[in-house]
Amino acid sequence: MFGLFLIIIVLVPDSKHFDMDYALELIDLNVGYGNKKSRRVILSDIRLSAASGQLIALVGPNGKGKSTLLKTIGGFLKPLEGMVRIHGSNLSQLTNHQRAKLISFVGTSHEINKLLRVRDLVALGRWQHSSFLGRLYENDQRIVYKAMLDTKILHLRDARIGEISDGELQRVLIARCLAQDTPIILLDEPTAFLDIANKFEMVDLMRRLVRLNRKTIIFSSHDLPTVIGNADLMWFIYNRSILEAIPEELVMTGFLDTFFEHSNVVFDLVKNEFRLNQKPDRFVKILGDETLVFWTEKALLRFGIARDNRVSEPEIHVKVENENILWMVNSLDKSYRFETLRDLLPFIDRQFRNKENS
């Protein structure tokens, strides 16, 4: 009996999810630029929806319409056709004031006054709720404080915008979105100019906001390895429209190879990375510790040399001796010994070239 009760409790909040109560719906949407006379459609026939608590990655090559779509959802561009619906209301019919309560936005180019202090910038997120002279009430001050806490920028609150790094600025701008307290947050390329550590911090932040604050976050990115494993949904630009999939699904079906339409780039299913689609015609046998073999192979790949342990020679044996890495090479019945990759790589390359020339 108690068990049944528990099941009901668990199911009830979730049932909302199955009601198709979407935070955001894109209905037969065409986006692009233009007026009545001339128009340039960038993406067409978009039919998508997003629920609360979803982290959605908008992926696609540069210049194919990621920013255009985000600008349309954000209300900066009018849809050429179709409708953007947010919590049931048509975006085009909302005033600026109403829209700003539903959607907040972080773009790529910032024209922010560099003298502004971090806390003042975040506080501007409460702009609609502040007094006639722009002062915050106590409750709003609490919201601003919590926004800075959630984005881990409290220690920066007295710094001026001109004094903080790109990664920190991204956080500050996201804190502003949190202060604005909108159910939907749009981020244009939030990880584009960040180093690896900041990139992961940013993804972690987005995941936390989605999970704990039940936000719908849509971010554009051309960085697939960051997207896969983190985003709940992937909207990817395909054939001048947008398709929707769960990222892992796309990987498994091999669809990602078509990501860069005309180029020679393929997605490596195992390693979660893109690489140039080289077809090596030289093979070596590499033996030894797994990690050492992996990186030796990676270095050799640049010379068009791949690992295939079925060939008999050249044979490379990687091992650690007296805390130094050693490469023992058997080639043409001779043994060589290398202590650095700098010496090894040209040697192997030369071996193959000699063979090919003779």
Next chain:
Amino acid sequence: MGDSIIRIITNMYTRRLFALCLLVFVFFIIDVFWGLKSFDYQFIIDFFKGNALENPSYTTLLLFRLPKAITAVLVGMALSVSGLLMQTVFRNPLAGPYVLGVSSGAGLGVALAILGFSAIGISIPFGLQNGMVILFAVVGATFVLGILLLVSMRINDIMTILILGMLFSSAISALISILQYFSPESSLKAYVIWTMGSLATVSYSQLVWLSLAVTFGILLAFLKVKDLDLMLLGEQYAISTGLNVKRFRVIIFIATGLLAGSVTAFCGPIGFIGVAVPHIARIVTRTTDHFYLLIFSSLIGACVVLLSDILSQLPGTIGVLPINSVTALLGIPVVVWIIFNNHRFGSGF
């Protein structure tokens, strides 16, 4: 508004504000009294006691010095506030009250009044001339501002508006040059003198209009304090925070037109105050909060114009120097100093 009044009383700006008010008062007294023929302590004491009515300096003081000092205060406030508004809206540290072409519009009106009528052989009776100049300046400034308002309601990009304003000013200057070329020497000199600016020509009845325009303009600016603060994020973020940018722009342009337009109409185009003073206010307050920037800009502006006026009529010099030259000579070192010493403040935009 209650919360902000409490803030004024309790926060760290109070002392600076008090010092500034004192400075304005001191400069005002100096500007009114210094250099009068019978200037001494006895006269000042007599003046405040009401015993100076017989003194010949009393008339000078009441008819010339006092309205001039009041004009100086109004001009300083108006130009500094409108300069601040333009710097924020255009996100440009070198923007000033005249980027909208208000002064060249007024200039064209005045050129038509002074040069145009003499060119076609109509001479204006001397008593009417001052009134005509003001009327035509107002019409000219309003005309240019109106066109720019119409344009700005259709164009989204603020930089386009800035460029259009500058091009428009240049075109009008060209028109004025043509008028100058065809006008007789005497009226040409009258026009050139107008372009040098003067605080002395404003009578009490005109002062009423000037102060009304300036008060209304500054009031409009204070009504938009919150929006001005938001504009520091740039237009895109301002829009996404919920600001109706086009409506905001129109109101700010009207405020600037009122402030810069009325000053130009009554006193001629007075340069450099509007560009330099907002920077001084930023350095003094170290804030980006427009509520304080507006207050400090207007007070510092009043100080600087009073000081310029004092310098222009320094006792011992030959006559009175044109106010425009003095403000430029005072303002340019300030701008240079800003460029060299406050990179941070210069690059804030």
